Amino acid sequence: MTAATEAFRHPAVRNRLTTRQLPKRAGLYTLIGAFILAAAVQGLTGFNWFALLALTCVFYLPAIYLLSRVKENRRKALDRLIRSLVTVAFLLALAPLISTLWTVVSKGLGILNWEFISTSGGAARINPDTLELVSSSGALQAIVGTLQITGLATLFSVPIGLLTAIYLVEYAQPAFWLRRTVNFLVDVMTGIPSIVAGLFAFSLFTLLLGPKAFSGLSAAVALSVLMIPTVVRSCEEMLRLVPADLREASYALGVTKYVTIVRIVIPTAIAGIATGVTLAIARVIGETAPIFMAASFTDSFNANPLSGPMQTLPVMAYTGYKFPGQNIDLSNSQAWGAALLLVLLVIVLNLVARIIAMIFAPKTSR
Amino acid sequence: MSKSNGVAKSISVKDLNVYYGEFLAVHDVSIDIAPRSVTAFIGPSGCGKSTLLRTLNRMHEVLPGAHVTGEVLVDGDDLYGAGVDPVTVRRQIGMVFQRPNPFPTMSIKENVLAGVRLNNRRISRSAADELVERSLRGANLWNEVKDRLDKPGQGLSGGQQQRLCIARAIAVEPQVLLMDEPCSALDPISTLAVEDLINELKDSYTVVIVTHNMQQAARVSDMTAFFNIAGSGKPGKLIEYAQTTTIFNNPAQKSTEDYVSGRFG
Numbered sequence: 001m002t003a004a005t006e007a008f009r010h011p012a013v014r015n016r017l018t019t020r021q022l023p024k025r026a027g028l029y030t031l032i033g034a035f036i037l038a039a040a041v042q043g044l045t046g047f048n049w050f051a052l053l054a055l056t057c058v059f060y061l062p063a064i065y066l067l068s069r070v071k072e073n074r075r076k077a078l079d080r081l082i083r084s085l086v087t088v089a090f091l092l093a094l095a096p097l098i099s100t101l102w103t104v105v106s107k108g109l110g111i112l113n114w115e116f117i118s119t120s121g122g123a124a125r126i127n128p129d130t131l132e133l134v135s136s137s138g139a140l141q142a143i144v145g146t147l148q149i150t151g152l153a154t155l156f157s158v159p160i161g162l163l164t165a166i167y168l169v170e171y172a173q174p175a176f177w178l179r180r181t182v183n184f185l186v187d188v189m190t191g192i193p194s195i196v197a198g199l200f201a202f203s204l205f206t207l208l209l210g211p212k213a214f215s216g217l218s219a220a221v222a223l224s225v226l227m228i229p230t231v232v233r234s235c236e237e238m239l240r241l242v243p244a245d246l247r248e249a250s251y252a253l254g255v256t257k258y259v260t261i262v263r264i265v266i267p268t269a270i271a272g273i274a275t276g277v278t279l280a281i282a283r284v285i286g287e288t289a290p291i292f293m294a295a296s297f298t299d300s301f302n303a304n305p306l307s308g309p310m311q312t313l314p315v316m317a318y319t320g321y322k323f324p325g326q327n328i329d330l331s332n333s334q335a336w337g338a339a340l341l342l343v344l345l346v347i348v349l350n351l352v353a354r355i356i357a358m359i360f361a362p363k364t365s366r
Numbered sequence: 367m368s369k370s371n372g373v374a375k376s377i378s379v380k381d382l383n384v385y386y387g388e389f390l391a392v393h394d395v396s397i398d399i400a401p402r403s404v405t406a407f408i409g410p411s412g413c414g415k416s417t418l419l420r421t422l423n424r425m426h427e428v429l430p431g432a433h434v435t436g437e438v439l440v441d442g443d444d445l446y447g448a449g450v451d452p453v454t455v456r457r458q459i460g461m462v463f464q465r466p467n468p469f470p471t472m473s474i475k476e477n478v479l480a481g482v483r484l485n486n487r488r489i490s491r492s493a494a495d496e497l498v499e500r501s502l503r504g505a506n507l508w509n510e511v512k513d514r515l516d517k518p519g520q521g522l523s524g525g526q527q528q529r530l531c532i533a534r535a536i537a538v539e540p541q542v543l544l545m546d547e548p549c550s551a552l553d554p555i556s557t558l559a560v561e562d563l564i565n566e567l568k569d570s571y572t573v574v575i576v577t578h579n580m581q582q583a584a585r586v587s588d589m590t591a592f593f594n595i596a597g598s599g600k601p602g603k604l605i606e607y608a609q610t611t612t613i614f615n616n617p618a619q620k621s622t623e624d625y626v627s628g629r630f631g
């Protein structure tokens with residue numbers, strides 16, 4: 001038996017590949033220590049959540065670095081330090097999100113019930129028991145308005161955006177002037193502030209239909225202006241990801257370019273396109289200013305996007321705070337309810353995007 | 367094996383220059399390919415074999431800026447004449463690519479039928495099933511996939527994918543079949559199967575095959591064309607075109623002999 005196999009059999013001899021290491025839970029214990037120390041300091045100075053967490057960081061970072069530096073080596077110490085810093089950065093980035101969600105949920109959950117969703121505001125009725133005049137406080141008009149306006153905007157933007165992307169990717173030669181022009185215009189459109197889009201739609205409809213031409217359609221046009229460039233860019237990206245090999249394989253079978261695009265390229269990219277479109281919708285669904293300008297706001301139910309002011313959830317949240325009714329508390333809580341509904345709607349949209357992507361994704365399983 | 371829907375065609379290339387934009391990739395090639403024969407293109411990497419092959423069914427011009435000068439006659443008709451529709455050309459001249467490229471959204475069966483379906487040709491269910499089996503058998507893939515025809519084509523191994531692409535190409539029954547290193551991803555058994563297939567195809571099709579495998583060229587081809595390149599950035603040229611036995615046993619050019627005997631390249 002050779003020496004090598006001998007050593008293999010009897011690992012009693014120290015493994016020369018090991019280096020000095022901190023015990024397994026050292027990081028956790030250090031963190032707890034830093035936390036206790038921070039709490040103790042807080043005991044002297046007075047309590048504050050933010051300061052507690054900040055102090056914990058301040059104690060923990062040098063402590064873990066020094067500990068590791070002494071017990072392990074320089075590389076590991078640096079690794080632990082940077083890892084901790086990255087985690088802190090991640091938590092910092094997460095903080096506003098969690099804080100916003102928490103505020104919206106805690107303030108909006110109180111008013112969120114079936115009545116809020118299923119009735120519209122403004123409609124006053126007499127309570128038969130007390131004979132008092134109560135005004136209902138629902139958000140139905142805003143839910144319907146949001147769905148109709150974003151739905152219409154999607155209906156306008158997706159065909160225009162997808163066809164533009166197809167032109168840019170499949171048809172335009174790289175240096176052709178029309179392609180450069182379209183690219184430039186899409187870039188310009190991407191940068192248009194949403195209020196300008198609102199102004200555009202408002203003045204367009206005022207020119208066409210005369211003064212006070214508020215309508216859901218007008219708001220949908222404003223949103224389309226914002227949505228089209230996003231849709232163009234995401235579809236373009238997705239179409240470019242389709243390998244040229246697939247197009248060539250199709251051409252080599254004597255398939256025309258048009259059929260290749262419709263039956264090969266788009267199906268291959270459809271998951272990404274669907275995700276991109278859903279994210280574009282999620283982005284414009286929260287727009288307030290352009291809708292406020294183009295569709296104004298209202299408490300009464302209006303399901304006709306062709307005429308009359310229309311309410312949407314973000315506008316409802318805004319007006320509930322800015323122009324409260326006689327019952328200020330009620331208006332404010334309505335605003336929070338609308339905000340919560342909006343957040344829920346966006347979450348649902350994101351889930352839908354994921355599901356669509358999953359359904360359409362090219363299948364590679366055996 | 368299926369008989370092709372038309373007669374095999376001859377190909378005659380005259381003074382062909384092939385460009386990528388400004389860059390001349392293939393210089394002044396003239397070559398006559400007989401119907402019902404197998405012709406092998408051999409030569410070092412980058413000498414323009416794939417490029418020349420792609421000009422034979424007008425796939426070359428799919429790339430922006432790519433163009434040719436000169437003539438390619440298929441049974442006497444100019445491929446690059448005014449008013450020639452590349453789509454019609456490609457329906458008659460099929461191609462198998464260097465890298466396998468099955469359609470990811472389609473099942474194995476749909477991949478084989480892609481050429482028929484995408485061209486909106488009506489085909490009965492039983493005829494489709496028969497065509498699928500015939501094509502897959504032709505590409506020596508049938509036994510491996512017959513139980514999972516409805517599974518995605520991309521779930522196959524690389525070599526299986528390549529044979530699927532061959533099945534897809536022969537399912538449309540072209541008159542000429544261009545193959546760009548069809549066996550570079552295959553194991554010896556599948557390679558042999560593809561070579562058998564080529565031998566059968568020869569009865570009804572004209573086959574042009576690019577290969578880096580000298581034995582393969584010697585085994586399957588009737589005629590062999592040797593291409594070479596003077597240096598990087600220089601255009602590829604046809605050095606010698608003759609009977610395969612001549613190229614391998616008694617070439618006229620020194621560089622051909624060096625290449626086929628493995629002394630360079």
Ligand SMILES: Nc1ncnc2c1ncn2[C@@H]1O[C@H](COP(=O)(O)OP(=O)(O)OP(=O)(O)O)[C@@H](O)[C@H]1O
Nearest residue numbers: 386389391410411412413414415416417418429599
């Ligand atoms: N899409 C392209 N754009 C510009 N030049 C190209 C392109 N494709 C190939 N070339 C150039 O054309 C020349 C010939 O390339 P080609 O692919 O035909 O070589 P090949 O003989 O098939 O090589 P291999 O045996 O490695 O496949 C090379 O110099 C290559 O750099």
Ligand SMILES: [Mg+2]
Nearest residue numbers: 415416464546
């Ligand atoms: Mg090649």
